[in-house]
Protein backbone atom coordinates (compact mmCIF):
# COMPACT_ATOMS: atom_id res chain seq x y z
CA UNK A 1 0.00 0.00 0.00
CA UNK A 2 2.69 2.48 0.88
CA UNK A 3 6.27 2.97 -0.07
CA UNK A 4 7.12 3.07 3.61
CA UNK A 5 8.87 0.06 5.00
CA UNK A 6 7.44 -2.75 7.07
CA UNK A 7 7.52 -2.21 10.84
CA UNK A 8 8.16 -5.52 12.66
CA UNK A 9 6.92 -6.31 16.14
CA UNK A 10 10.29 -6.62 17.87
CA UNK A 11 13.66 -7.25 16.31
CA UNK A 12 17.05 -7.36 18.01
CA UNK A 13 19.49 -4.51 17.87
CA UNK A 14 23.10 -5.51 17.27
CA UNK A 15 24.70 -2.16 17.89
CA UNK A 16 27.55 -2.72 20.30
CA UNK A 17 30.69 -4.83 20.45
CA UNK A 18 29.07 -8.09 19.28
CA UNK A 19 31.30 -8.41 16.20
CA UNK A 20 34.43 -7.62 18.15
CA UNK A 21 33.75 -10.20 20.87
CA UNK A 22 32.62 -12.89 18.44
CA UNK A 23 35.81 -12.34 16.45
CA UNK A 24 37.84 -12.59 19.63
CA UNK A 25 36.02 -15.81 20.40
CA UNK A 26 36.62 -17.28 16.93
CA UNK A 27 40.26 -16.20 16.93
CA UNK A 28 40.80 -17.92 20.27
CA UNK A 29 39.33 -21.19 18.99
CA UNK A 30 37.19 -21.49 22.15
CA UNK A 31 33.80 -21.59 20.51
CA UNK A 32 32.00 -24.32 22.43
CA UNK A 33 30.62 -24.58 25.94
CA UNK A 34 33.89 -23.90 27.69
CA UNK A 35 35.51 -20.53 27.37
CA UNK A 36 36.17 -17.13 28.82
CA UNK A 37 33.01 -15.47 27.49
CA UNK A 38 30.71 -17.97 29.21
CA UNK A 39 32.31 -17.21 32.55
CA UNK A 40 32.34 -13.51 31.85
CA UNK A 41 28.72 -13.44 30.74
CA UNK A 42 27.68 -15.35 33.87
CA UNK A 43 29.70 -13.10 36.16
CA UNK A 44 28.48 -9.87 34.60
CA UNK A 45 24.89 -11.08 34.39
CA UNK A 46 24.91 -12.09 38.06
CA UNK A 47 26.26 -8.67 38.98
CA UNK A 48 23.66 -6.93 36.82
CA UNK A 49 20.68 -8.61 38.47
CA UNK A 50 22.26 -8.84 41.89
CA UNK A 51 22.33 -12.62 42.21
CA UNK A 52 25.20 -14.58 43.73
CA UNK A 53 25.38 -17.17 40.93
CA UNK A 54 24.43 -17.34 37.27
CA UNK A 55 24.59 -20.41 35.02
CA UNK A 56 24.25 -19.88 31.27
CA UNK A 57 22.08 -22.33 29.32
CA UNK A 58 21.16 -23.03 25.70
CA UNK A 59 17.78 -21.33 26.09
CA UNK A 60 15.24 -20.15 28.64
CA UNK A 61 13.11 -23.29 28.41
CA UNK A 62 16.13 -25.45 29.31
CA UNK A 63 16.81 -23.10 32.23
CA UNK A 64 13.24 -23.63 33.48
CA UNK A 65 13.47 -27.39 33.06
CA UNK A 66 16.61 -27.63 35.18
CA UNK A 67 15.44 -25.02 37.71
CA UNK A 68 12.22 -26.93 38.37
CA UNK A 69 14.14 -30.15 38.82
CA UNK A 70 16.49 -28.40 41.25
CA UNK A 71 13.47 -27.11 43.15
CA UNK A 72 12.54 -30.75 43.73
CA UNK A 73 9.70 -31.08 41.23
CA UNK A 74 9.25 -34.73 40.23
CA UNK A 75 6.83 -36.90 38.28
CA UNK A 76 3.17 -36.63 39.34
CA UNK A 77 3.81 -33.48 41.38
CA UNK A 78 1.95 -30.27 40.66
CA UNK A 79 3.27 -26.77 40.10
CA UNK A 80 1.16 -23.60 40.29
CA UNK A 81 1.83 -21.64 37.10
CA UNK A 82 0.58 -18.41 35.56
CA UNK A 83 -2.10 -19.26 32.99
CA UNK A 84 -1.49 -16.17 30.86
CA UNK A 85 2.00 -16.73 29.51
CA UNK A 86 4.03 -18.18 26.70
CA UNK A 87 3.82 -21.98 26.83
CA UNK A 88 7.45 -22.70 27.84
CA UNK A 89 7.05 -22.78 31.65
CA UNK A 90 4.09 -25.20 31.45
CA UNK A 91 6.03 -27.41 29.05
CA UNK A 92 9.00 -27.42 31.41
CA UNK A 93 6.72 -28.74 34.17
CA UNK A 94 5.57 -31.53 31.85
CA UNK A 95 9.17 -32.44 30.88
CA UNK A 96 9.54 -33.61 34.49
CA UNK A 97 6.32 -35.61 34.35
CA UNK A 98 4.71 -33.10 36.71
CA UNK A 99 1.47 -31.18 36.11
CA UNK A 100 0.80 -27.48 35.89
CA UNK A 101 -2.17 -26.04 37.79
CA UNK A 102 -3.08 -22.81 36.06
CA UNK A 103 -3.64 -19.61 37.99
CA UNK A 104 -5.58 -16.61 36.76
CA UNK A 105 -4.17 -13.16 35.97
CA UNK A 106 -5.24 -10.02 37.83
CA UNK A 107 -6.68 -7.20 35.72
CA UNK A 108 -4.44 -4.30 36.82
CA UNK A 109 -0.99 -5.56 35.84
CA UNK A 110 -2.03 -8.77 34.03
CA UNK A 111 0.22 -10.87 36.28
CA UNK A 112 -0.47 -14.08 38.23
CA UNK A 113 -3.23 -13.28 40.75
CA UNK A 114 -1.59 -13.93 44.10
CA UNK A 115 -4.89 -13.59 45.98
CA UNK A 116 -6.23 -16.50 43.96
CA UNK A 117 -3.04 -18.48 44.59
CA UNK A 118 -3.69 -17.93 48.31
CA UNK A 119 -7.32 -19.03 47.98
CA UNK A 120 -6.28 -22.11 46.06
CA UNK A 121 -3.71 -23.14 48.66
CA UNK A 122 -6.14 -22.46 51.51
CA UNK A 123 -9.30 -24.00 50.17
CA UNK A 124 -8.22 -26.60 47.61
CA UNK A 125 -5.19 -28.09 49.33
CA UNK A 126 -4.56 -29.95 52.56
CA UNK A 127 -1.56 -31.07 54.55
CA UNK A 128 -1.20 -34.85 54.46
CA UNK A 129 1.71 -36.56 56.20
CA UNK A 130 3.93 -33.54 55.88
CA UNK A 131 3.04 -32.86 52.25
CA UNK A 132 0.77 -30.25 50.76
CA UNK A 133 -1.74 -32.11 48.62
CA UNK A 134 -4.28 -30.92 46.07
CA UNK A 135 -7.55 -32.37 47.41
CA UNK A 136 -9.04 -32.73 43.93
CA UNK A 137 -6.18 -34.64 42.31
CA UNK A 138 -4.43 -36.08 45.35
CA UNK A 139 -1.11 -34.87 43.96
CA UNK A 140 1.60 -33.05 45.90
CA UNK A 141 2.02 -29.32 45.32
CA UNK A 142 5.76 -29.05 44.74
CA UNK A 143 6.52 -25.47 43.71
CA UNK A 144 5.25 -22.04 42.67
CA UNK A 145 6.16 -20.82 39.20
CA UNK A 146 5.25 -17.16 38.77
CA UNK A 147 5.86 -15.78 35.28
CA UNK A 148 6.65 -12.07 35.14
CA UNK A 149 4.98 -11.41 31.82
CA UNK A 150 5.56 -8.52 29.42
CA UNK A 151 8.25 -6.93 31.56
CA UNK A 152 6.28 -6.45 34.78
CA UNK A 153 6.85 -8.43 37.98
CA UNK A 154 4.25 -10.52 39.79
CA UNK A 155 3.34 -9.18 43.25
CA UNK A 156 6.21 -10.97 44.94
CA UNK A 157 5.96 -10.15 48.62
CA UNK A 158 2.60 -11.85 49.28
CA UNK A 159 3.64 -14.71 46.99
CA UNK A 160 6.86 -15.26 48.94
CA UNK A 161 4.86 -15.15 52.19
CA UNK A 162 2.69 -17.98 50.87
CA UNK A 163 5.76 -19.89 49.72
CA UNK A 164 7.23 -19.53 53.18
CA UNK A 165 4.01 -20.45 54.95
CA UNK A 166 3.51 -23.60 52.88
CA UNK A 167 7.25 -24.41 52.53
CA UNK A 168 7.09 -24.26 48.74
CA UNK A 169 10.09 -23.36 46.61
CA UNK A 170 9.62 -20.52 44.11
CA UNK A 171 11.04 -20.69 40.61
CA UNK A 172 10.65 -17.37 38.82
CA UNK A 173 10.20 -17.22 35.08
CA UNK A 174 11.78 -13.82 34.51
CA UNK A 175 12.45 -14.45 30.83
CA UNK A 176 10.33 -11.45 29.81
CA UNK A 177 11.39 -9.23 32.66
CA UNK A 178 15.12 -8.69 32.63
CA UNK A 179 15.68 -5.13 33.96
CA UNK A 180 12.37 -5.12 35.84
CA UNK A 181 12.46 -4.60 39.60
CA UNK A 182 10.16 -5.14 42.57
CA UNK A 183 10.88 -3.05 45.67
CA UNK A 184 14.07 -2.04 43.89
CA UNK A 185 15.36 -5.58 43.46
CA UNK A 186 15.61 -7.41 40.13
CA UNK A 187 12.77 -9.72 39.17
CA UNK A 188 14.17 -13.24 39.02
CA UNK A 189 16.23 -12.92 42.21
CA UNK A 190 13.48 -13.47 44.80
CA UNK A 191 12.86 -17.20 44.48
CA UNK A 192 15.16 -20.15 45.07
CA UNK A 193 15.88 -19.95 41.34
CA UNK A 194 15.17 -17.47 38.57
CA UNK A 195 15.27 -18.04 34.81
CA UNK A 196 16.02 -15.71 31.92
CA UNK A 197 15.98 -16.01 28.14
CA UNK A 198 18.08 -14.48 25.37
CA UNK A 199 15.88 -15.54 22.49
CA UNK A 200 15.81 -13.21 19.49
CA UNK A 201 12.82 -11.20 20.68
CA UNK A 202 13.89 -10.78 24.31
CA UNK A 203 15.34 -7.58 25.79
CA UNK A 204 18.87 -8.77 25.10
CA UNK A 205 19.65 -11.67 22.79
CA UNK A 206 22.34 -14.23 22.08
CA UNK A 207 20.39 -15.65 19.16
CA UNK A 208 19.18 -18.29 21.58
CA UNK A 209 20.19 -18.66 25.19
CA UNK A 210 19.13 -18.63 28.79
CA UNK A 211 20.34 -18.13 32.34
CA UNK A 212 19.61 -19.63 35.72
CA UNK A 213 20.30 -17.43 38.74
CA UNK A 214 20.34 -18.37 42.42
CA UNK A 215 21.87 -17.20 45.67
CA UNK A 216 22.35 -20.75 46.90
CA UNK A 217 25.86 -22.12 46.21
CA UNK A 218 24.82 -25.78 46.35
CA UNK A 219 21.92 -25.20 43.97
CA UNK A 220 24.27 -23.31 41.63
CA UNK A 221 26.75 -26.18 41.65
CA UNK A 222 23.94 -28.65 40.91
CA UNK A 223 22.72 -26.45 38.06
CA UNK A 224 26.17 -26.39 36.54
CA UNK A 225 26.47 -30.16 36.98
CA UNK A 226 23.09 -31.06 35.49
CA UNK A 227 23.46 -28.72 32.51
CA UNK A 228 26.84 -30.30 31.64
CA UNK A 229 25.65 -33.92 31.35
CA UNK A 230 26.17 -34.57 35.08
CA UNK A 231 29.86 -35.15 34.52
CA UNK A 232 31.52 -36.48 37.66
CA UNK A 233 34.80 -37.48 36.06
CA UNK A 234 35.29 -35.81 32.69
CA UNK A 235 38.36 -37.91 31.88
CA UNK A 236 36.83 -41.28 32.69
CA UNK A 237 33.29 -40.32 31.58
CA UNK A 238 31.69 -41.05 34.91
CA UNK A 239 28.12 -39.72 35.26
CA UNK A 240 26.26 -40.33 38.49
CA UNK A 241 23.02 -38.70 37.42
CA UNK A 242 20.94 -38.06 34.33
CA UNK A 243 22.18 -34.73 33.03
CA UNK A 244 21.47 -32.54 30.05
CA UNK A 245 23.50 -30.94 27.29
CA UNK A 246 22.19 -27.48 28.16
CA UNK A 247 25.28 -25.25 28.43
CA UNK A 248 25.56 -22.09 26.39
CA UNK A 249 28.35 -22.10 23.77
CA UNK A 250 31.12 -19.55 24.22
CA UNK A 251 30.40 -17.96 20.84
CA UNK A 252 26.87 -17.06 21.98
CA UNK A 253 28.11 -15.85 25.35
CA UNK A 254 30.36 -13.43 23.44
CA UNK A 255 27.24 -11.91 21.89
CA UNK A 256 25.62 -11.90 25.33
CA UNK A 257 28.45 -9.91 26.92
CA UNK A 258 28.11 -7.27 24.20
CA UNK A 259 24.32 -7.17 24.51
CA UNK A 260 24.51 -6.84 28.27
CA UNK A 261 26.60 -3.69 27.85
CA UNK A 262 23.58 -2.16 26.10
CA UNK A 263 20.97 -3.34 28.60
CA UNK A 264 20.29 0.02 30.24
CA UNK A 265 19.87 1.73 26.88
CA UNK A 266 17.53 -1.01 25.62
CA UNK A 267 15.45 -1.00 28.81
CA UNK A 268 15.14 2.78 28.76
CA UNK A 269 14.02 2.72 25.16
CA UNK A 270 11.36 0.06 25.88
CA UNK A 271 9.89 2.22 28.63
CA UNK A 272 9.85 5.32 26.45
CA UNK A 273 8.10 3.43 23.66
CA UNK A 274 5.47 2.04 26.02
CA UNK A 275 4.82 5.39 27.68
CA UNK A 276 4.40 7.07 24.32
CA UNK A 277 1.83 4.51 23.18
CA UNK A 278 0.00 4.90 26.48
CA UNK A 279 0.04 8.70 26.34
CA UNK A 280 -1.06 8.84 22.72
CA UNK A 281 -3.66 6.07 22.70
CA UNK A 282 -5.24 6.01 26.15
CA UNK A 283 -7.49 8.87 25.07
CA UNK A 284 -9.32 6.55 22.70
CA UNK A 285 -12.40 5.09 24.30
CA UNK A 286 -11.85 1.36 24.84
CA UNK A 287 -8.03 1.32 24.65
CA UNK A 288 -6.14 0.62 27.85
CA UNK A 289 -2.74 -0.57 28.99
CA UNK A 290 -1.50 -2.61 31.95
CA UNK A 291 -0.74 -0.42 34.96
CA UNK A 292 2.60 -0.31 36.66
CA UNK A 293 2.42 -1.44 40.26
CA UNK A 294 3.67 1.11 42.75
CA UNK A 295 6.21 -1.43 44.01
CA UNK A 296 7.45 -2.28 40.54
CA UNK A 297 9.60 -0.82 37.86
CA UNK A 298 8.51 -2.49 34.64
CA UNK A 299 10.84 -2.82 31.67
CA UNK A 300 7.74 -2.98 29.39
CA UNK A 301 9.49 -5.58 27.28
CA UNK A 302 6.44 -5.69 25.04
CA UNK A 303 4.07 -2.77 24.51
CA UNK A 304 0.70 -4.47 24.71
CA UNK A 305 -2.59 -2.60 24.47
CA UNK A 306 -6.01 -3.90 25.36
CA UNK A 307 -8.89 -3.17 23.00
CA UNK A 308 -12.35 -3.40 24.52
CA UNK A 309 -14.80 -5.29 22.28
CA UNK A 310 -17.71 -3.75 24.25
CA UNK A 311 -16.55 -0.36 22.93
CA UNK A 312 -16.55 -1.60 19.37
CA UNK A 313 -12.82 -2.32 19.23
CA UNK A 314 -11.96 -5.71 17.81
CA UNK A 315 -8.29 -6.59 18.10
CA UNK A 316 -8.44 -8.69 14.93
CA UNK A 317 -9.80 -5.73 12.98
CA UNK A 318 -7.12 -3.50 14.51
CA UNK A 319 -4.44 -6.03 13.56
CA UNK A 320 -5.82 -6.14 10.01
CA UNK A 321 -5.75 -2.35 9.78
CA UNK A 322 -2.15 -2.36 10.97
CA UNK A 323 -1.22 -5.09 8.51
CA UNK A 324 -2.73 -3.01 5.69
CA UNK A 325 -0.38 -0.22 6.76
CA UNK A 326 2.57 -2.63 6.72
CA UNK A 327 2.77 -2.79 10.49
CA UNK A 328 3.19 -5.97 12.51
CA UNK A 329 1.27 -6.77 15.70
CA UNK A 330 0.58 -9.89 17.73
CA UNK A 331 -2.10 -11.20 20.07
CA UNK A 332 -1.05 -12.56 23.44
CA UNK A 333 -0.67 -16.30 23.96
CA UNK A 334 -3.71 -18.49 23.82
CA UNK A 335 -4.71 -19.17 27.46
CA UNK A 336 -2.73 -22.26 28.39
CA UNK A 337 -5.51 -24.12 30.19
CA UNK A 338 -7.41 -24.24 26.90
CA UNK A 339 -4.54 -25.77 24.89
CA UNK A 340 -4.79 -29.45 23.99
CA UNK A 341 -1.76 -30.71 26.01
CA UNK A 342 -3.14 -29.06 29.17
CA UNK A 343 -6.85 -29.76 28.93
CA UNK A 344 -6.65 -32.35 31.68
CA UNK A 345 -4.85 -29.93 33.97
CA UNK A 346 -6.64 -28.05 36.68
CA UNK A 347 -7.34 -24.37 36.02
CA UNK A 348 -8.36 -22.45 39.12
CA UNK A 349 -11.11 -19.81 38.72
CA UNK A 350 -9.71 -18.50 35.46
CA UNK A 351 -11.90 -15.65 34.31
CA UNK A 352 -9.69 -12.59 33.86
CA UNK A 353 -7.15 -14.35 31.61
CA UNK A 354 -9.55 -15.00 28.69
CA UNK A 355 -10.81 -11.40 28.81
CA UNK A 356 -7.30 -9.98 28.64
CA UNK A 357 -6.41 -12.40 25.87
CA UNK A 358 -9.52 -11.48 23.89
CA UNK A 359 -8.59 -7.79 23.73
CA UNK A 360 -4.80 -7.73 23.84
CA UNK A 361 -2.56 -6.82 20.96
CA UNK A 362 1.17 -6.21 21.17
CA UNK A 363 2.46 -3.28 19.14
CA UNK A 364 5.84 -2.74 17.46
CA UNK A 365 8.42 -2.01 20.13
CA UNK A 366 11.89 -2.87 18.85
CA UNK A 367 14.51 -0.91 20.74
CA UNK A 368 15.51 0.48 17.34
CA UNK A 369 11.98 1.74 16.55
CA UNK A 370 12.15 5.37 15.45
CA UNK A 371 9.71 8.08 16.56
CA UNK A 372 8.49 8.38 12.97
CA UNK A 373 7.75 4.69 12.86
CA UNK A 374 5.92 4.86 16.15
CA UNK A 375 3.89 7.78 14.82
CA UNK A 376 2.84 5.58 11.91
CA UNK A 377 1.64 2.89 14.32
CA UNK A 378 -0.25 5.38 16.47
CA UNK A 379 -1.80 6.96 13.41
CA UNK A 380 -2.91 3.63 11.99
CA UNK A 381 -4.61 2.73 15.28
CA UNK A 382 -6.37 6.10 15.46
CA UNK A 383 -7.75 5.50 11.98
CA UNK A 384 -8.66 1.87 12.66
CA UNK A 385 -12.29 0.74 12.69
CA UNK A 386 -14.08 1.67 15.90
CA UNK A 387 -11.45 4.06 17.25
CA UNK A 388 -13.10 7.14 18.68
CA UNK A 389 -11.36 9.85 20.64
CA UNK A 390 -12.85 10.76 23.97
CA UNK A 391 -10.48 13.61 24.60
CA UNK A 392 -11.36 16.87 22.90
CA UNK A 393 -7.81 18.06 23.53
CA UNK A 394 -6.55 16.14 20.55
CA UNK A 395 -7.87 17.44 17.28
CA UNK A 396 -5.52 15.57 14.99
CA UNK A 397 -8.05 12.96 14.05
CA UNK A 398 -10.80 15.48 13.34
CA UNK A 399 -8.53 17.53 11.14
CA UNK A 400 -7.45 14.47 9.27
CA UNK A 401 -10.98 13.24 8.76
Ligand SMILES: *Cc1c(COP(=O)(O)O)cnc(C)c1O
Pocket residue numbers: 059060061062085086087088089147173175176196197198199209210
Ligand atom coordinates in the same frame (compact mmCIF):
# COMPACT_ATOMS: atom_id res chain seq x y z
C1 LIG B 1 10.76 -16.55 25.93
C2 LIG B 1 10.14 -17.22 27.08
C3 LIG B 1 10.69 -18.39 27.66
C4 LIG B 1 11.94 -19.10 27.21
O1 LIG B 1 12.15 -19.03 25.91
P1 LIG B 1 13.39 -19.66 25.12
O2 LIG B 1 12.99 -19.38 23.73
O3 LIG B 1 13.43 -21.12 25.44
O4 LIG B 1 14.64 -18.97 25.53
C5 LIG B 1 10.08 -18.90 28.78
N1 LIG B 1 8.99 -18.34 29.32
C6 LIG B 1 8.44 -17.23 28.79
C7 LIG B 1 7.27 -16.63 29.48
C8 LIG B 1 8.98 -16.64 27.65
O5 LIG B 1 8.40 -15.56 27.13
